Amino acid sequence: MATYQNSRYNIALPSGSGGNLVHIKTLTASSSATLSFVDGASDVVLDNTYRTYIFKFINIHPATNVAEFVFNLSIDSGSNYNVTKTTTSFGAYHREADTSAGLEYDASNDLAQSTSDKYIATNVSSDNDSGCSGYLYLFNPSSTTFVKHFIGSSSRFDSNPDMYHNNFAGYANTTSAVDAVQFKMHSGNIDSGTIKLYGIA
Numbered sequence: 001m002a003t004y005q006n007s008r009y010n011i012a013l014p015s016g017s018g019g020n021l022v023h024i025k026t027l028t029a030s031s032s033a034t035l036s037f038v039d040g041a042s043d044v045v046l047d048n049t050y051r052t053y054i055f056k057f058i059n060i061h062p063a064t065n066v067a068e069f070v071f072n073l074s075i076d077s078g079s080n081y082n083v084t085k086t087t088t089s090f091g092a093y094h095r096e097a098d099t100s101a102g103l104e105y106d107a108s109n110d111l112a113q114s115t116s117d118k119y120i121a122t123n124v125s126s127d128n129d130s131g132c133s134g135y136l137y138l139f140n141p142s143s144t145t146f147v148k149h150f151i152g153s154s155s156r157f158d159s160n161p162d163m164y165h166n167n168f169a170g171y172a173n174t175t176s177a178v179d180a181v182q183f184k185m186h187s188g189n190i191d192s193g194t195i196k197l198y199g200i201a
Contacts, residue, residue, distance in 0.1 A: 051139065070184060081182045133154065145175060150171070
C-alpha cells in the first residue's frame, strides 16, 4: 500500500496506484510525414505489459504554417490508421498583446463515430520559435473487452499570436486491441520535434 502525504493528510492508496514511468521509445522528427509507434516494431511495446501508456510530445514544429497536429489509432499493426472515435474538447486562450482571452468549448474539433484523425493542437505556427507540446494518455489499449479511452492536453503558440491550451478526451469505439498510434501534421510534415512513449508500471 502506497501512502500519499501532504501537510494535513496521510492517505493510503492501493498498491501500484502511484506508478512509475518506464521509458519505452523516443522518436525524433526531421521533416517527417509521420511518427508511428507500432507494437513489436523497433523495440516499441504497446500491449498488456502496461495498463496505461503516455505519449509526450515536445516542441513539435510544423513545416507548414497554421497546421494541425493530429493522431490516429490502428488495430492492424499500422496497416491502417482509421479506428472509429468519439471525442470532445475545450480550450483556453490568451492573446500575446493582451487584447483578448477566453475559455471555449471547441465543437469544431469533435468527432462523432468518425475514423478521421483527432486534433491535438490546431493552427500551429511555423515561425522559428513556435510549435506545440503536450501529452496523450491511452488506457488499456490491449483490451479485447472494452473501448479504449484516451485523454490529452496541448499547449501551442499560433500565428495570431496567442497561447492556446487545448484539452481533449474520447474513446476508440473498438473491442479489438489497439496496437499502433500515429502522429502527423494534418498538412505538411513535422519539421522537428520529439515524441516519447512511456508505460506506467
